[in-house]
Amino acid sequence: MARGKRNFDIIIEGGTLLTMVDGEDPLPGARVLISGDRIEEVSTRQNSPLPETNALISAEDAIILPGLINAHGHSPMTIFRGLADDLPLKTWLFDYIFPAEAKHLNPDTVYWGSLLGCLEMIASGTTTAVDSYFFADQIVRAADMAGIRALVAQGVIDFPAPGVPDPKENLDVGMAFLERWIDFSDRITPGLFCHSPITCSASTLRQAYEISTRFNLPLQIHLSETQEELEEIVEKTQLRPAFFLDDLGLLNSNLIAAHAVHVNDEEIDLLASREVKIAHCPESNMKLGSGIAAVPQMLRKGMTVGLGTDSCASNNNLDLFGEMDTAAKLAKVAFLDPTLLDAKSVVRMATIGGAQLIGLENEIGTIEKGKKADIIIISTKTPHMTPIYNPYSQIVYSATGADVRDVIINGTIVYRDRQFTTLDKAEILNEVEKIGQRIGAL
Amino acid sequence: MARGKRNFDIIIEGGTLLTMVDGEDPLPGARVLISGDRIEEVSTRQNSPLPETNALISAEDAIILPGLINAHGHSPMTIFRGLADDLPLKTWLFDYIFPAEAKHLNPDTVYWGSLLGCLEMIASGTTTAVDSYFFADQIVRAADMAGIRALVAQGVIDFPAPGVPDPKENLDVGMAFLERWIDFSDRITPGLFCHSPITCSASTLRQAYEISTRFNLPLQIHLSETQEELEEIVEKTQLRPAFFLDDLGLLNSNLIAAHAVHVNDEEIDLLASREVKIAHCPESNMKLGSGIAAVPQMLRKGMTVGLGTDSCASNNNLDLFGEMDTAAKLAKVAFLDPTLLDAKSVVRMATIGGAQLIGLENEIGTIEKGKKADIIIISTKTPHMTPIYNPYSQIVYSATGADVRDVIINGTIVYRDRQFTTLDKAEILNEVEKIGQRIGAL
Numbered sequence: 001m002a003r004g005k006r007n008f009d010i011i012i013e014g015g016t017l018l019t020m021v022d023g024e025d026p027l028p029g030a031r032v033l034i035s036g037d038r039i040e041e042v043s044t045r046q047n048s049p050l051p052e053t054n055a056l057i058s059a060e061d062a063i064i065l066p067g068l069i070n071a072h073g074h075s076p077m078t079i080f081r082g083l084a085d086d087l088p089l090k091t092w093l094f095d096y097i098f099p100a101e102a103k104h105l106n107p108d109t110v111y112w113g114s115l116l117g118c119l120e121m122i123a124s125g126t127t128t129a130v131d132s133y134f135f136a137d138q139i140v141r142a143a144d145m146a147g148i149r150a151l152v153a154q155g156v157i158d159f160p161a162p163g164v165p166d167p168k169e170n171l172d173v174g175m176a177f178l179e180r181w182i183d184f185s186d187r188i189t190p191g192l193f194c195h196s197p198i199t200c201s202a203s204t205l206r207q208a209y210e211i212s213t214r215f216n217l218p219l220q221i222h223l224s225e226t227q228e229e230l231e232e233i234v235e236k237t238q239l240r241p242a243f244f245l246d247d248l249g250l251l252n253s254n255l256i257a258a259h260a261v262h263v264n265d266e267e268i269d270l271l272a273s274r275e276v277k278i279a280h281c282p283e284s285n286m287k288l289g290s291g292i293a294a295v296p297q298m299l300r301k302g303m304t305v306g307l308g309t310d311s312c313a314s315n316n317n318l319d320l321f322g323e324m325d326t327a328a329k330l331a332k333v334a335f336l337d338p339t340l341l342d343a344k345s346v347v348r349m350a351t352i353g354g355a356q357l358i359g360l361e362n363e364i365g366t367i368e369k370g371k372k373a374d375i376i377i378i379s380t381k382t383p384h385m386t387p388i389y390n391p392y393s394q395i396v397y398s399a400t401g402a403d404v405r406d407v408i409i410n411g412t413i414v415y416r417d418r419q420f421t422t423l424d425k426a427e428i429l430n431e432v433e434k435i436g437q438r439i440g441a442l
Numbered sequence: 443m444a445r446g447k448r449n450f451d452i453i454i455e456g457g458t459l460l461t462m463v464d465g466e467d468p469l470p471g472a473r474v475l476i477s478g479d480r481i482e483e484v485s486t487r488q489n490s491p492l493p494e495t496n497a498l499i500s501a502e503d504a505i506i507l508p509g510l511i512n513a514h515g516h517s518p519m520t521i522f523r524g525l526a527d528d529l530p531l532k533t534w535l536f537d538y539i540f541p542a543e544a545k546h547l548n549p550d551t552v553y554w555g556s557l558l559g560c561l562e563m564i565a566s567g568t569t570t571a572v573d574s575y576f577f578a579d580q581i582v583r584a585a586d587m588a589g590i591r592a593l594v595a596q597g598v599i600d601f602p603a604p605g606v607p608d609p610k611e612n613l614d615v616g617m618a619f620l621e622r623w624i625d626f627s628d629r630i631t632p633g634l635f636c637h638s639p640i641t642c643s644a645s646t647l648r649q650a651y652e653i654s655t656r657f658n659l660p661l662q663i664h665l666s667e668t669q670e671e672l673e674e675i676v677e678k679t680q681l682r683p684a685f686f687l688d689d690l691g692l693l694n695s696n697l698i699a700a701h702a703v704h705v706n707d708e709e710i711d712l713l714a715s716r717e718v719k720i721a722h723c724p725e726s727n728m729k730l731g732s733g734i735a736a737v738p739q740m741l742r743k744g745m746t747v748g749l750g751t752d753s754c755a756s757n758n759n760l761d762l763f764g765e766m767d768t769a770a771k772l773a774k775v776a777f778l779d780p781t782l783l784d785a786k787s788v789v790r791m792a793t794i795g796g797a798q799l800i801g802l803e804n805e806i807g808t809i810e811k812g813k814k815a816d817i818i819i820i821s822t823k824t825p826h827m828t829p830i831y832n833p834y835s836q837i838v839y840s841a842t843g844a845d846v847r848d849v850i851i852n853g854t855i856v857y858r859d860r861q862f863t864t865l866d867k868a869e870i871l872n873e874v875e876k877i878g879q880r881i882g883a884l
Contacts, residue, residue: 016884028884081828082835086770086784119825227778286771287839289780302644316839317826326768328528329728330775336669338731342528383562384759384843386523386871387878393524397758401826402844429828436829 007052009411012035012375014046015059016391019367020066020351026391030064034373036093037186037411041369055413057406061381063391065347066367067127067149067374067409068320069354072220072258072279072308074133075117075142076110079435081312084331089226089288097313101134104439105162114142117318119423122148124319124401127374127409130256130279130308130358132193132220134162140181143188147414147422149374151358152181153193153220156208171207178215189358193220198232204247205372208251218277218358219250223257226290230262242267251276256357258308259284260298261291268294272301276358280329280349284310292334295327296341306357307350319401320350328396343392364424377406414426449494451853452476454817455487457501461809462508462793468833471669471697472506476815479628479853483811497855499724499848503823505833507789508809509569509591509816509851510762511796514662514700514721514750516575517559517584518552521877523754531668531730539755543576546881547604552577554873555793556584559760561865564590566761566843569816569851572698572721572750572800574635574662576604582623585630589856589864593800594779595635595662598650600643613649620657629852630802635662639683640674642688651692660719660800661692664700664783672704679873684709693718698799700750701726702740703733710736712742722791724769726752737769738783749792761843762792770838785834819848 010033017030019042033041033051050056084096110133121129131139132153141152154177158167174192181190192208194200200208203219212219222239224230237244242263245251251274258279263271271278271441298305307327309318324346331341341349355365364374378399382390385403388394407415412420433441452475459472461484466643475483475493489867492498526538563571573581574595585592596619600609616634623632634650636642642650654661666672666683679686686706687693693716700721705713713720722737740747749769751760764825766788773783783791797807806816820841822830827845849857856864875883 026884078825079829081831081840083831085832085835085839086781088781092780114829116825123505123825148790173643221549283771286775289778289782291778292775312840316835317828321840322764322767322842325764326771329725329768332731333734333772336731336733338534338729339528339530340731382870383520383558383565383867383871384761386874387521387881387883389523389525389878389881389883390527391884393527393758397527398523398754400761400764400842400844401841417535425825429823429825436831439829440688441829441831 008033008040009053010055010057010408010413011051011053011371012057012059012064012377013050015062015064015377017042017064017367018347018391020348021366021368030059030374032064032367034411036406037372039367039369039371039373042367050330051310059377061379062405063378063395064367064382065376065395066351066365067376067377067407068125068350068366069128069306070308070318070320071130071306071357073129073131073318073352074308074311075129075131075139076113076133077311077313078116078120079104079109079113079432079439081316083313083439092398100439104435105134105281107135107138109435111138111142112428112435114139115146115423115428116432118142118146118148119420119428120318120350121419122407122415123323123404125376125378125404125407126318126320127376127407128354128364134164136177137180140188140190144185145422146410147412149187149364151189151191151218153191155193155195156204157195157199158204159199170377171204172206173175175211178211178217182215188219191217191220196222196229197244197347198229205250206248212254218254218256220256220258223260224262225259227262240264240267242270246274248269253277255305259290259293261285261293268297268301272298272303276305276307279306279308279357280327281308281310282330283323284314284420286326286330288314292330294381295350296331296335299345304353304356305349321395321399321401324350324396343390343396347392373408373411375408376404378403379405446604450475450477450482451495452497452499452815452850452855453493453495454499454501454506454819455492457504457506457819459484459506460789460833462790463808463810474506474809474817474845476850476853479814481809481811481813481815484809494700501818501819503821504847505810505820505822505837506767507818507820507837508793508807509818509849510567510792511570511748511807512563512568512750512760512762513572513748513796513799514723514752515571515573515760516753517571517581518575519753519755520558520562521551521874521881522554523758525755526874542881543604546877547576549577549580551877553580553584554870554877555872556581557865558874560584560588560590560762561862561867561870564588564849564857564862565846566763567818567820567846567849568654568760568762569818569849570796570806578619579622579701579744582630582632585866586627589851589854591629591851593631593633593660593804595633597635597637598646599637599641600646601641613646613653616650617653619655631659633659633662638664638671639686640671647692648690654696658679660696660698662698662700665702666704667701669704682706682709684712688712688716695719701732701735703727707790710739710743714740714745719746719748719801721748721750722751722769723752724772725765726756728772730756730766734772738773738777741787746752746795746798747791748796763837763841763843766792766838785832785838788838789834815850815853818846821847
């Protein structure tokens with residue numbers, strides 16, 4: 001290295017930078033300097049020569065954005081994408097999804113499904129996945145290979161489950177999972193995911209909470225996704241679900257509650273006061289006819305809300321750009337107010353909101369000096385992205401995941417000029433096609 | 443030509459064909475033979491040698507679908523894409539859109555904006571546009587150059603409008619427009635578009651209807667897009683809007699009503715009995731906070747419903763794949779029934795439904811012998827399209843417009859391997875960027 005001249009691992013040069021730091025404006029002609037896994041400097045290229053670098057990424061005609069954070073998903077379920085749609089919820093679950101899971105899930109199918117999920121997430125700009133399913137070791141394996149950042153949780157349910165035939169062992173399996181992966185990687189955090197307050201007993205919920213607290217890890221749960229679930233809990237406990245979970249001592253800032261569609265004002269106040277984090281999944285909630293979460297109200301109460309795709313069995317893709325668009329539009333039409341969830345708020349939800357959801361707001365979610373280099377570059381020299389008056393609008397209302405050109409995670413370029421650097425796309429598509437054929441694909 | 447051996451202009455070979463003909467199943471390994479502007483034969487490649495052709499398009503790992511029909515749009519408004527979002531409706535219109543139109547619309551900006559719209563529609567699989575705006579001659583010019591099929595209507599409004607400063611002349615301008623283009627092209631049909639029952643007087647509406655009838659052309663109108671509009675008409679006429687239009691004699695199968703959000707049961711029955719066609723624009727209705735059209739009810743009444751993007755000032759793209767996805771999901775969550783607007787119904791709405799809307803159901807909207815060759819090919823060898831259990835699901839819930847690889851309109855390949863053959867993309871983006879900069883783009 002020449003004296004006085006730093007060499008950076010990656011430099012991103014040109015383009016409009018959206019740092020997503022509160023109060024910062026879009027920065028044109030940006031320069032982002034990356035060393036190792038961290039952002040070293042955020043500046044503009046104006047009046048200063050280009051430092052040396054191993055990898056120069058031009059972001060001319062592009063937007064530079066923090067990597068998106070998928071706040072709720074089950075990536076292995078890519079193998080069931082489109083298997084059963086447009087059905088009543090119970091038919092969908094009991095006649096299609098549960099039997100398919102029972103018959104076709106094993107470590108191998110979960111592994112390849114997770115890899116397909118990683119391919120899809122990376123290609124559409126997701127750099128962090130909050131994921132959960134059975135055979136979660138395989139999700140860890142896939143996330144590790146893909147180079148994606150992830151909170152991977154082992155599913156806990158008081159029914160015989162794939163890989164956990166005896167529900168009595170579900171917490172032992174979960175605990176062993178945490179022990180196995182807790183010190184494994186800087187990028188991958190293990191966790192537990194209690195399926196829901198109706199499919200897990202009070203005792204299971206309490207123990208899962210205790211284990212998560214002991215490991216200082218977030219606990220995930222589905223909360224009040226459907227009206228039926230709400231009614232079942234009220235009948236069983238005489239409490240609305242949030243109050244039931246509060247009675248069990250589960251509500252605090254370590255709890256990530258997905259959906260939260262059927263929560264009333266008192267429950268929102270309670271969840272807000274306990275600092276519970278919400279994973280909003282608008283497309284899944286729409287497609288299953290579940291209902292509409294009161295996200296604007298949650299944000300007004302100061303709650304942390306991330307944005308999730310849910311699984312490919314209920315969405316059917318992992319594109320957070322589509323999810324941002326839908327989240328913004330759904331809030332407007334649901335509450336008949338076009339000013340709700342403006343574009344910037346929605347981008348915030350999919351970036352720093354997701355980071356806060358998993359307690360990584362000091363590491364990821366914005367582009368600023370010292371943070372991990374999780375960055376995406378979005379092409380704008382296309383018909384549907386021209387002209388640009390407001391880059392936040394363009395991202396939310398005009399773009400799709402297909403506009404993502406480059407993806408950097410933890411300082412590694414995992415997707416460059418739309419080519420994967422860590423994963424073998426052809427092999428993964430081929431393996432999942434074979435799995436699909438066994439399940440019944442065309 | 444060798445004796446007994448036909449030469450076809452285009453052959454599409456392989457892939458899964460969705461003809462969208464009622465009762466026909468997806469056809470794997472399809473072969474579509476095209477001569478001139480028409481489909482000559484639809485078969486499979488099994489056991490029969492490939493005929494000679496000038497252009498062989500392989501559709502291996504792809505879905506072959508009738509070109510999509512955008513039932514309602516204002517393509518020149520691409521120049522205002524993202525100019526003003528997340529605002530109260532009146533602020534949006536009166537503080538942003540109307541002043542921008544007054545200041546920046548002229549034949550030149552409308553022409554380039556229309557060309558950008560054509561680029562975007564073609565690249566996302568739209569082969570027919572039902573379009574309307576001021577300076578409509580320029581839309582015709584652009585559609586002609588692009589090779590897209592279009593019903594292009596000149597806007598009629600009883601206010602000073604771009605290109606029509608004196609509203610007294612709006613119908614003369616409209617009539618001259620029809621006369622100018624009625625015999626111009628097989629692909630392009632002129633028409634009139636009355637802005638709405640509140641911005642056009644009863645006399646204007648009646649005359650526009652008479653002129654359209656005289657030319658045997660469809661008449662377009664915005665109907666009950668917002669609650670305010672509904673209330674204004676009820677106050678002015680003591681009639682709900684559909685009944686008001688019926689009193690004027692406007693309701694029949696030549697009328698295309700866009701939006702139809704705030705129509706009650708009696709109005710739906712009336713519109714159905716008069717065979718009025720509906721252009722459903724779910725994304726625009728959501729984004730402006732207008733409300734949700736009762737499309738499942740309209741379809742149950744046997745109404746013709748097409749799917750439209752509306753303009754880029756209220757959406758902000760022209761991607762009908764996103765619109766299909768949103769239409770399906772919105773109906774399910776609005777009426778809390780996941781079986782509503784299933785994937786196939788939505789694809790039907792965007793293809794043959796759109797064809798019926800403009801009275802071209804015998805010419806376009808399905809892939810069958812004798813129809814015009816308006817065909818798109820959708821790539822499926824990608825992470826988010828793998829595996830495939832149901833191609834309709836895949837199109838509606840997994841794909842975006844970016845998955846469109848090839849587009850044929852009227853027997854001409856206008857987009858091949860994602861390259862435009864009729865339009866100069868770089869020039870159009872450049873011209874619209876310059877227009878955007880004058881308006882205030884980044």
